Amino acid sequence: MGNGAAGVTIYDVAQAAGVSIKTVSRVINGAPNVRPGTAAAVQRAIDDLGYRPNAAARSLAAGRNDTIGVIVDRLQDPFFGQIVAVAEARALELGMDVLVASTGVEGHRATAHLARLVQRGVAGMLIAPFGDDDPIWREIPRDRPVVLIDRRCGVQGLDVVRADDEQAAKAAVEHLITHGHKRIAFLGAPLRFSTVSDRLDGYLAALAAHGIPADPTIIETHCADATDSTQLLRPRLDAAAPPTAVFSSTPMIAEGVVRALALAGRRDVAHVAFGDFPLADVTSPPTTVIDQCPETLAHAAMDRLLARISGTELAPEDIVLPTRLIPRGSGELLPPPDAPQTRNDMKRTKVTAMEVRQ
Amino acid sequence: MGNGAAGVTIYDVAQAAGVSIKTVSRVINGAPNVRPGTAAAVQRAIDDLGYRPNAAARSLAAGRNDTIGVIVDRLQDPFFGQIVAVAEARALELGMDVLVASTGVEGHRATAHLARLVQRGVAGMLIAPFGDDDPIWREIPRDRPVVLIDRRCGVQGLDVVRADDEQAAKAAVEHLITHGHKRIAFLGAPLRFSTVSDRLDGYLAALAAHGIPADPTIIETHCADATDSTQLLRPRLDAAAPPTAVFSSTPMIAEGVVRALALAGRRDVAHVAFGDFPLADVTSPPTTVIDQCPETLAHAAMDRLLARISGTELAPEDIVLPTRLIPRGSGELLPPPDAPQTRNDMKRTKVTAMEVRQ
DNA sequence: AAGACTCTTGACAGCGCTGTCATCCAGTCG
DNA sequence: CGACTGGATGACAGCGCTGTCAAGAGTCTT
Structure with missing residues (x-):
């Protein structure tokens, strides 16, 4: 007893x-x-x-280990919080534990964490890689199961579980276009995140599909955080040909956009955000979002990881999950009747992703 | 290489x-x-x-372990997310790792987690105990350092690091009283959380200090989540003598309150929330909050835990950290000039916490 | 009734590392 | 110049558990 x-x-x-x-x-x-x-x-x-x-003796003697490692950017971010929560719950079902590692907003600690988790002998890892082609990720050990979640990274041969970023972004932007918008700003985090890059592609594809020229002056991909998106959107709202709608590429950026609009007292700018966020439904107007269903993503990733850990042989797969648009009001606003036409209407008809990425 | x-x-x-x-x-x-x-x-x-x-061999041979366990309710909650993030960062500085465990919203998994972490041989634990006098916490092992964070629990002889809940709540309610409010609703999570209980005490103390009778009909302590607080506040807004102000005891509850007010289109109800939350500054009106500084709490707790782990002998202490009120607008609204007087003004002058707790 | 099995149980050798204690060697000192 | 000191290094016994292999005890065949 x-x-x-x-x-x-x-x-x-x-x-x-x-x-x-x-x-x-x-x-x-x-x-x-x-x-x-x-x-x-x-x-x-x-x-x-x-x-x-004694767990230590056990894993030493048995040569296996019932701990999995989860590497994310920031634990404070509800998106990652949910992922870790699901990972933990799923691990617990199998009597496994979860070791968390956050790389910090610049991904600085990624290499160290990777090494630590390997040293700890984790049975497998769930990684939300920070930055796409960051050489850090080449260090991912190949001797044990690893599943990437949310973002791809330059590394081949690994499972990836992610949302259908491009299609979802395209659908979101088309949603705005359907409501009459032609000047739609893109506010994004840096393009080294594969998700943001894909979402930009979706944005451009939607414009192209509707014959709307992309205007680089309202495409911003340098928002590191919400503060940036607030500050970078602000001047554009006051510009000569302001956007009538905004597409936010991440919830964090959306937060800054909501703030910028609120501070400017603008309730007439349509807004669709990629990723749902708390209180999105009580902004004024309520924010229309694409729900990427983080829990679903996490479950799918854990299915994969746990299967591999238990020895199932699987070919690496790029698992792309659908998303859904939740219209709440902000994305359904119509542009003002006198909205100026796109400034460059006559001059050019297409901007490629390449150009924008300069 | x-x-x-x-x-x-x-x-x-x-x-x-x-x-x-x-x-x-x-x-x-x-x-x-x-x-x-x-x-x-x-x-x-x-x-x-x-x-x-090999970490396992190492901890087996040395008999020590450089992993700490953190037990919280929900990783999805930014408050706990921040705590875990700080714990992880601090642990990393010392080359330690963090094992996370979430008890779930009802605390069901607490016992199992406690056992698991002990079995894993964690060097110490940071625990946000769920529920105050829950017998679960009696199981907290006394053979290794444990620091409680945010909430007390029935157990004696452990370090506790928490916000000054009672004083902060009192200050918040007095802030409302100063702005002329007399009918101030209290929306709270169940009182088995020591924090909520303390906050209710602060609320009652503020009313008492200003000679305002507490009205049990506008004191609600059965909100398990944001949905509950929305639904439980709703009818009270339409009641005969509606509150002119609301005090939310937690950020989660505040979310529901903000939603209830938004849905009802009420921008005239003053609101002060315990705990800051994302987008609190862009609600309409912006939500006045008491910032309990989760990171500061977490750092203080980790200071304590790491000191104990490294062998420092310390007497158990109840560390109470100050908070700060951040006025943003909602807490500074004035009551309508024709606001009805407190219904029971003549009948009674004081409600004790005891009574309310029935 | 002897051989062939199957089910239970135990002896023992590590897993990879650290702590203890012994050993060796270059200086130091009286 | 021999005893003495302290730094540098190694031999070895576990830490607590699991995997392997063998042995003992029944059970079933033919």
């Missing part, structure tokens, strides 16, 4: 139960071929002594 | 460097009394072979 005096070992249990340590080991691990009576006696001894197997 | 083929052991390094494993061990651990030349040779061998010490 009682709260397990530390220091109780398998030997103590064996002695108390009058069996060998191996039998105790069998009982602990639910191994077959132990007579019920023996198992019961051992179990009683375990309970009486408050024995808890 | 290269990405450390797993399976390289200290023996391989020793052989490559022409020394004994013990010397390698010394180098790895930065032990004194190793000739610089020897150390350099060993280091070279380590680098060449891509050797990484």
Whole structure:
């Protein structure tokens, strides 16, 4: 009984139960071929002594480990919070634990974390790679299961579970176009995030599909955080030919956009954000979002990771999950009747992603 | 060079460097009394072979462990996200790792997690206990450092790091009173959270200090989540003598309050929330909050935990940190000039916490 | 009834590392 | 110049557990 005096070992249990340590080991691990009576006696001894197997000894002896590592940017971000929460819940079902590692907003700690988790002997890792072609990710160990979530990275041969960024962004922008918008600003995080890059492609594809020229002056991809998006959107709202709608490429950026609009007292600018966020439904007007269903993503990624950990052989796959648009009001605003036409209407008809990316 | 083929052991390094494993061990651990030349040779061998010490073997042999466990309600909650983030950052500084455990919104998994973390041999734990007098917390092992954060729990003899809930709540309510409010609703999570209980005490103390009778009909302590607070506030707004101000006891509840007010189109109800939350500044009107500075709390808790882990002897302490009120608008609204007087003005002058808690 | 199995159980050798204690050697000192 | 000191290094015994292999005890065949 009682709260397990530390220091109780398998030997103590064996002695108390009058069996060998191996039998105790069998009982602990639910191994077959132990007579019920023996198992019961051992179990009683375990309970009486408050024995808890030593995880370190166990993983040393068995050579395996029931810990998985999760690497994300920021634990504070609800998106990643949800991912870690799902990972933890799923791991728990299998009696595994989760070691968290956040790379920080610049990804500085990524390399160190990768090394640490390997050293810790994690059975597998769930990684939201920070930055697309960052050489850091080349260091991802290939000797154990790794699943990338949310973002791709330059590395080949790994499972990736992500939202259909390009299609979803395209759908979002078309949603705005359908409501009559032609000047739609793109506010994005840096393009080294594969997600943002894909979303920009979707944005451009939507414009192109509707014969709307892309205007580089309202495409911003240098927002590191919400403060940036607020500050970078502000002057554009006051410009000669202001956008009548804004597409935010991430929830964080959307936060800054909502703030910029609120500060400017503008309720006439349409807004669709990629990624749902808390209180999106009570902004004025409520923010229309693309829900990328972080939990679904996380579950899919964990399915994959846990399958690999349990030994299933799988070919690396790029799993792209659908998203859904949640219209709440801001994305359904119509442009003002006197909205100026696109400034460059006559001059050019197409901007390629390449050009924009300069 | 290269990405450390797993399976390289200290023996391989020793052989490559022409020394004994013990010397390698010394180098790895930065032990004194190793000739610089020897150390350099060993280091070279380590680098060449891509050797990484096996954490399991290490903690088994040394009997210590450089992992700390953090138990919180929900990782998705930015408040806890911040706490875990700080814990992780601080742990990393010392080369330690963080094992996360979320108890779920009802705290169901708490016991299991406690056991798991102990079994994993964590060096210490940071726990945000769910529920005050929940017997679960009696199971907290006393054989290793534990620091409680944010909330107390029935257990004695443990460090607690928390905000000054009662004083902060009192200040918040007095802030409303100063602006002329007399009918101030209290929306709270269940009182088994020590924080909520303390905040209710602060609320009652503020009313009492100003001779305002507490009205149990506008004191609600059964909000499990934001949905509840929305639904429970709604009818009260339409009641005969509606509150002219609302005090939300947690950010989650505040979210529901903001939503209820937005849905009802009410911008005239003053609102002060305990705990800052994202976009609080862009609600209509912007939400006045008490910032409990989660990061500061987390740092203070980690200071304590890491000190204990490193062997410092400390008497258990209840560390209460100050908060600050951030006026943003909603808390500074004045009550309507024709606001009805408190319904019970003549009938009673004081409600004790006891009564309210029925 | 002896051989062939199957089910239970145990002895024992590590897993990779650290702590303890012994050893060796270059200086120091009386 | 021999005893003495302290730094540098290594031999070795575990840490607590699991995997392997063998042995003992029944059970089933023919």
